[in-house]
Amino acid sequence: MPDDQQDFIPPAKPYLGEEEIEAAVAVLRSGMVVQGPEVAAFEEEFTKVSGTAHCVAVNSGTSALQLALMAMGIGPGDEVIVPSFSFAASANAVRLVGAEPVFADIEPGSFCIDPDAAAALVGPKTAAIMPVHLYGHPADMTRLTALAERHDLAILEDACQAHGAQVDGRPVGSFGAAGTFSFYPTKNMHSLEGGMVSTDDAQLARTLRLLRNQGMEQRYQNEIVGANMRMTDVSAAIGRVQLGRLDGFTEQRRANAARLDAGITSVTTPPVAPGARHIYHQYTVRVPAEARDRALEQLKAAGIGSAVYYPIPIHKLAPYVGLGADLPETDRAAAEVLSLPVHPSLTAGDLDRVVDAVNALELN
Ligand SMILES: *Cc1c(COP(=O)(O)O)cnc(C)c1O
Numbered sequence: 001m002p003d004d005q006q007d008f009i010p011p012a013k014p015y016l017g018e019e020e021i022e023a024a025v026a027v028l029r030s031g032m033v034v035q036g037p038e039v040a041a042f043e044e045e046f047t048k049v050s051g052t053a054h055c056v057a058v059n060s061g062t063s064a065l066q067l068a069l070m071a072m073g074i075g076p077g078d079e080v081i082v083p084s085f086s087f088a089a090s091a092n093a094v095r096l097v098g099a100e101p102v103f104a105d106i107e108p109g110s111f112c113i114d115p116d117a118a119a120a121l122v123g124p125k126t127a128a129i130m131p132v133h134l135y136g137h138p139a140d141m142t143r144l145t146a147l148a149e150r151h152d153l154a155i156l157e158d159a160c161q162a163h164g165a166q167v168d169g170r171p172v173g174s175f176g177a178a179g180t181f182s183f184y185p186t187k188n189m190h191s192l193e194g195g196m197v198s199t200d201d202a203q204l205a206r207t208l209r210l211l212r213n214q215g216m217e218q219r220y221q222n223e224i225v226g227a228n229m230r231m232t233d234v235s236a237a238i239g240r241v242q243l244g245r246l247d248g249f250t251e252q253r254r255a256n257a258a259r260l261d262a263g264i265t266s267v268t269t270p271p272v273a274p275g276a277r278h279i280y281h282q283y284t285v286r287v288p289a290e291a292r293d294r295a296l297e298q299l300k301a302a303g304i305g306s307a308v309y310y311p312i313p314i315h316k317l318a319p320y321v322g323l324g325a326d327l328p329e330t331d332r333a334a335a336e337v338l339s340l341p342v343h344p345s346l347t348a349g350d351l352d353r354v355v356d357a358v359n360a361l362e363l364n
């Protein structure tokens with residue numbers, strides 16, 4: 001328990017309001033709960049976030065990645081260059097389609113894939129690059145797009161943490177052959193569980209629709225081998241309400257981050273690259289590696305929930321051990337990062353408490 005009797009400030013706070021509940025109940029009462037008109041409307045409305053001609057809804061962000069890779073024709077014998085400093089889903093999706101992840105190091109400022117490191121890993125088996133817009137900061141899509149064009153590689157953007165992030169005014173999810181979004185409850189918007197693939201390619205969108213539904217467009221006229229990765233209309237109805245809140249949520253996150261930036265003096269606050277619009281899925285600072293456990297404890301004692309994303313880079317997780325031996329910036333980030341509360345439910349008083357507690361950390 002916090003010793004000062006103040007409320008504990010959680011590191012994340014999924015929002016589920018009355019409108020979401022009413023929208024879900026309306027679908028339940030209609031009796032038509034599986035993929036239907038709510039999913040179609042959610043897809044259409046989400047194109048405004050992704051900036052693409054098409055969106056295809058699925059049951060999770062991981063499914064979105066897996067299905068996008070399948071639709072792009074990536075499979076056994078192919079390599080996909082991914083950052084090791086991400087959630088395991090980024091690499092798992094590559095393995096799930098039978099391809100091999102090749103782990104690239106990150107840029108220390110953005111925590112996203114380093115285009116030079118990615119370039120050094122391109123080989124005869126490389127089929128695609130998967131930038132991850134980590135914490136809501138966009139990867140360097142200008143340089144990555146140039147790299148992909150130079151070597152005739154596809155790009156699949158993992159935008160699962162980056163709904164509404166932009167590079168030079170252009171939304172993430174619109175740069176690659178496809179982009180993917182997650183609607184898990186802790187993400188910037190949610191649909192209980194859910195995911196979305198964005199693309200400008202009508203043919204790819206059609207393939208994605210087939211793949212998520214057993215390869216069928218017309219019932220029982222299966223055209224290809226597919227999975228069942230459909231989103232329910234209950235989820236889509238919740239997602240549509242959340243989508244209506246997304247701009248407000250994002251502005252609040254950005255305002256909260258600005259307040260933390262202005263107040264925190266004791267540690268390195270998250271830099272933003274020129275032209276980047278950061279949407280602060282996480283607000284992640286660096287602390288000296290040897291002081292991080294103590295910092296977590298001290299923040300907890302002050303009633304502030306902080307968290308480490310991700311303490312173990314993917315190349316050190318059991319399924320991937322032995323890949324990506326030399327990733328110094330990845331290893332350093334995994335040892336130093338600490339994410340502070342930045343979610344839209346924070347009050348001005350909460351933010352002041354976070355700033356004061358961080359500035360009071362004993363880091364030496
Ligand atoms: C959350 C997340 C995913 C997976 O999304 P789910 O909806 O949980 O399957 C993939 N990549 C990244 C970077 C994520 O943060």
